[in-house]
Amino acid sequence: MPAKASKKKKTGAVKRKASSKAVKHVYAFGKKTDGNSKMKTLLGGKGANLAEMAAIGLPVPPGFTITTEVCTHFSQTKGKYPAGLDAQVKAAVKQVEKEQGKLFGSKTDPLLFSVRSGARESMPGMMDTILNLGLNDKTVVALAKKSGNERFAWDCYRRFIQMYGDVVMGVQPRNDTEHEPFDVVMDKLKKELKIENDADLSAKNLQELVKRYKALIKQRTKKSFPQDAYDQLWGAVSAVFGSWNNERAVIYRQKYNIPSEWGTAVNVQAMVFGNMGDDCATGVAFTRDPANGEKVFYGEYLINAQGEDVVAGVRTPKPIAQLADEMPHAHKELEVVRKKLEKHFRDMQDFEFTVESNTLYMLQTRNGKRTGLAAVRIAVEMNKERLMTEKVALSKIPAESIDSLLVPIFDPKAEAASKAIAAGLPAGPGAASGHIVFSASTAEREVKAGRKVILCRVETSPEDLKGMLASEGILTSRGGVSSHAALVARQLGKVCICGASTVKIDYEKKTLIAGKTLLKEGDFISINGTSGEIFAGAIDTTDSEVKRVLEGNLKPSKSYTYRLFSTVMGWADKYRKMKVRTNADTPEMAVSAIAFGAEGIGLCRTEHMFFEGDRIDYMRQMILAGDEKERRSALKKLLPFQRKDFSGLFKAMKGLPVTIRLLDPPLHEFLPHDDTTRHQLATKLGVSRETINERMKALHEENPMLGHRGCRLGVSYPEITEMQARAIFEAAASVMKLKKPIKVSPEIMIPLVGFQAELKDQVEIVHRVAKEVMAAKKVKIAYTVGTMIEIPRAAITADEIAEVAEFFSFGTNDLTQTTLGLSRDDMGGFFDDYRNKEIFNQNPFASLDQDGVGKLVEMAAEKGRSVKKNLKLGICGEHGGDPASIKFFNSVGLNYVSCSPPRVPVARLAAAQAAL
Structure with missing residues (x-):
């Protein structure tokens, strides 16, 4: 049935309406259960798991789920429902009435409902909930009589009016400074009565509060609080579907990349009451500690309360262990449920429960949200307990969460x-x-x-x-x-x-x-x-x-956290296909990256080496040179610095591959921009300030990102490429001739190539210098020369470029900018608008635009390998540390990703998950 429903969704609203009688929109759970835990796409996580709990014999109050497809229809048709839904809902209500022995809207023994959201991915607190639905001025009297507890009935009614008035009728603060309107009304009444706690309000007081709540709704909305039970039900269902697109839900979806088209289901469930007296309770519990992952029964509860009291934080609850003293039978039942849930769902569960008159009811379960540390510990320990395989355990740890260790x-x-x-x-x-x-x-x-x-x-x-x-x-x-x-x-x-x-x-x-x-x-x-x-x-x-152990400042045996980390990283390295390198410009960064598990350097930005000490002055002297002779003189002074830097990197990497990008940024970035520094530079170099100002004017570019930079500098000033190549090869020769020789295989990367001829021009210089150095030093250096694919033309003509290049490395930062025509430094003015309207589901500079930029990466990979079957492909942009992007790069067949040193563990885990 889910597959049929999915097809109907694509055919458009008119056709769907014509055939909607054949589509099942409502699924029951309880004694009659239609769904199961595998139906999260259609029933949402909450609905699917309610059905599953009912199916395995747990005490679940009966109810029904209205599918996510109805939410999609509701959104697309601006608040309309598919034909036939009304009849299905009424039939489902009758089934619950039969199981509960109560009637919805009855004036003698009323059936009440909770109405809750339930997306396929848990979104705690982001969408709306209504409790005690079905109460009105007459059914509240019936509930009081039937329960024998007048205060309880009126407490439920005031809660329902407050929730319904807020969620459905829109009685909310008018601005940031106004307090919650219903709370203001309650606080005023408590002040009049000289009462501090809500629990001290009598039945008579609560009746007065209900009267005032209804007056507030009338004043704010010009509408009366609805008395018809079915009107209340449809109002609540519509509000929950509508809350899928409220601001907080949209922000949450954007944060966790949850597609807007998924929608939410609505779960309508018979109410059970934790607020009928001292033999009643409500709580939220976890089968393990979600903060640190320890295998303990963890959670909290409140006596004589409803579930919202626990999660809203209005009262500070008691720890679940204390329930063993207050309600020993209920605590014992919950321990059995806890074990049954973990064994069945094979993951840490977060569940809600209510105890009504000493009888336990289960209201929901889901895979519990957990901290990064807890995610790692739970995965490792459940693997030891044979509840998870290594592969499943790896999949349960969000790659980003490894950062928390x-x-x-x-x-x-x-x-x-x-x-x-x-x-x-x-x-x-x-x-x-x-x-x-x-x-x-x-x-x-x-x-x-x-x-x-x-x-x-x-x-x-x-x-x-x-x-x-x-x-x-x-x-x-x-x-x-x-x-x-x-x-x-x-x-x-x-x-x-x-x-x-x-x-x-x-x-x-x-x-x-x-x-x-x-x-x-x-x-x-x-x-x-x-x-x-x-x-x-x-x-x-x-x-x-963990970091102290990795850097040798703490023994592994002294840290259980490190042992957890080490186990997970071992699994990741066992299953991943892609290598993980690092972006590093100094030996210190390289050493740190190796400790985190990097398998080479995927990007060394040589321009970062020009800013220290005297070398910035020599760099500026080179830029300000009037001719090639002066330029070569300055470059000669820079050569020893570059050679020393490369030697340090090669030593630190101990034979692992090192990809070195030749000079990339425009030259004006190296020049001073304030008058004081310009004056000091003029004095130091023995030139006039006017000379410096004139040279800076000559270097000025309207759009430096697309100007005289990258390989274009090397084409104009081949002596720059010569100096850098010489420094690389002389450094390689020096470490190869140490007492303990280090094998070096430098990978020289030419940036910003768009034409095969540009790459040829630079490659010829590199090969010529390599021959000269190897002849002079009497060594043979194994090296490769490739390019960074970072402008669309390079991707489109990748087959031509591959005839010259020995490897490609995708510079997805600039490739994103040039493909989208978008500067990452200038998108602040409109990014929020684009994100709020879901034009951008996420920041394209943080997670790859797979439908746009990704297509260019895929094209370049295919075209490049059509010329050279074993062409090495990597990525060195910021996307190299993003799990979603890594999954894409794995599917394209890249050999490695490269990221900043601290992101290496995340990339290792994400690469394994992509491979699995």
């Missing part, structure tokens, strides 16, 4: 010298320091100004996502380890502390008080997401355990 931690001495001002629940491990900010908008503004920030909130909500993305870390004074802040922080890889109850945050005064310490917005604060400790001021950081 390498990020700095607080320097132990500096941390020990600092006194913690408070502590909370460690929800996202690591260390972070930054300026205090109290709102998402301030966080964004400060980060754009170049400052690091810590977002401090009483509790976060989905609207805070932009600020959470921008911040170094997140601190909340309320909420537990399954609150919104904790869930999203783990997903984003952010340092996070939740539920720091002794911290008092005042948004109006813009202050944070912890004990006797008063901090203001803009002050520095430091948080340790591993221990939960909070410090005033900034604390110095140091390298992680």
Whole structure:
């Protein structure tokens, strides 16, 4: 059935409507279950897993799922539903009524529903939820009578009106400074009654609150709160489908590359109540610790509460272990469920549960969001437990998450010298320091100004996502380890502390008080997401355990984290096909990259070698030279520096391949741009300032990126290419003649080639210099000469260029700029608009534009290898460290990717996942 539905979607709305009776839009779960866990594309993750839990005998309240295809139809037709959906929904409601023995909208024993979203990829908190649907002025009286608990019934009604009024009817703050309207109404009533806690409101008080809530809705929307149960249901379903395109959901999709066309399913499920009394509870639990991956039952719960109370952070819940004392039977049942879920789904699960009158119900399960450290530990330990194969374990670790094992931690001495001002629940491990900010908008503004920030909130909500993305870390004074802040922080890889109850945050005064310490917005604060400790001021950081082991400063046996890292990297190297090199310009960078597992240098930018000490003056002297003789004189002074640099690189790489790109940027980049430095240079070189100014005017270009640079410099000034080639070969000869000779195979890369003739011109110079050096030094150096493919013409004529080149390396930074006609330095003015309208699903300079730039890469690879079957292909742009791009490069058949040293582990893991 899913395949048929997919075909219908492509034929257009008119044809779909005509044949919609044949399409199944609604899938039941409960005693009658239509779906299973393999149907996530159609039912979303939540719907598919609810069906699966019901099928394996777990206590799931019955319900039904409206498919993701309906969401797509709803979006494409601007809010219309396919014909036949209404009848299918009514039939599904009748099935739930039959299983529950209650009637939807009944005035004697009403059936209530929860209405929740459920995309195929979990998006916690990003879309909308409605609970207690079906209550109205008459059914609330029936619920009170049937349950024998009047307060419980009116508490459910006020919750439903608040959720429905916010999500469906749009009663929300008018601006950033206004508080939540429903909270304002409640706070006013509590103040009148001199009550502090919501739980102290009596049934009579709640009736008054319901009256005021309905008046607020009428005032804000000019509409009355709906009393018909089916009107409520369709309003909620439409709101959930609509929330697929709300701002926070769009931002989340962009962050995690979730296609907008996937849509969300809607899950309508019979309500069970954790807020009927002290024999009721609700909670969120994980089969393992999602922060560090430890195999412990992890989670939290609240007695006499509904699920939103736990995740919203309104009350700080209790740890799940405490449930063993308060509700031993329920805790014992949950332990059985925990083991059954892991054994069945073969992954760490994040599940929600409710206990109603001492009876356990399962409301959802999903593969749990976890930190990078937890992802690695869970994969390794589940492999040992034979719950995952090596291949499956590798696939469960997001490649980016390996970074979290390498990020700095607080320097132990500096941390020990600092006194913690408070502590909370460690929800996202690591260390972070930054300026205090109290709102998402301030966080964004400060980060754009170049400052690091810590977002401090009483509790976060989905609207805070932009600020959470921008911040170094997140601190909340309320909420537990399954609150919104904790869930999203783990997903984003952010340092996070939740539920720091002794911290008092005042948004109006813009202050944070912890004990006797008063901090203001803009002050520095430091948080340790591993221990939960909070410090005033900034604390110095140091390298992680893994990095210290890699650099020889800590024994491997002293670090369990390193052993986890080593195991995963071993698996990755076992299964990947592509090599992983590094972009490095100095011996220090090269040594660091080798420690991270680099198998060579894919890009050495020689221009970076010209900026140190006196060499910049010689470079400037060469540029300002009036003729070739003067130019050669300056280049002669630069030669020893280049030779020494290359010798250092060759020694550091110990025989691994080194790709050296000849001079690439335009010459004006090496000249001073301020009058003081120009005057100093004129004095040093013995020339007038006028001479320097005239030369700079002559070098001026309207568009330097497309100007006199790369191989064009070598064509105009062949002596530059000669000097660099000589330095490379003389350095190679020197290390080959050491007491302990080092094998060297330099790969010389000519940049910015667009014509075969350009490459021929430069290759001839390199070959001539190589012969001269080998004859003089009496050595034979194995070397290759290739080119960087970074302009579209090179890709289009790659077969011609391959006749001369011995390898291609794709410079995807410039290839993206020249293909898109887009400067990465000048896209700030419109990038947000393009991203918000999903013209750009992601930054094309961070993740390869596979449909555009990728086609050129694929074309160049095919054309090049049509001339030279074994032509070596690599990529050295920033995309070489991006997992999605690496997957594409693997499919094209590249031999290697090259990235910055710290990204090497990510690239190794991503390459293995691409191969699998």
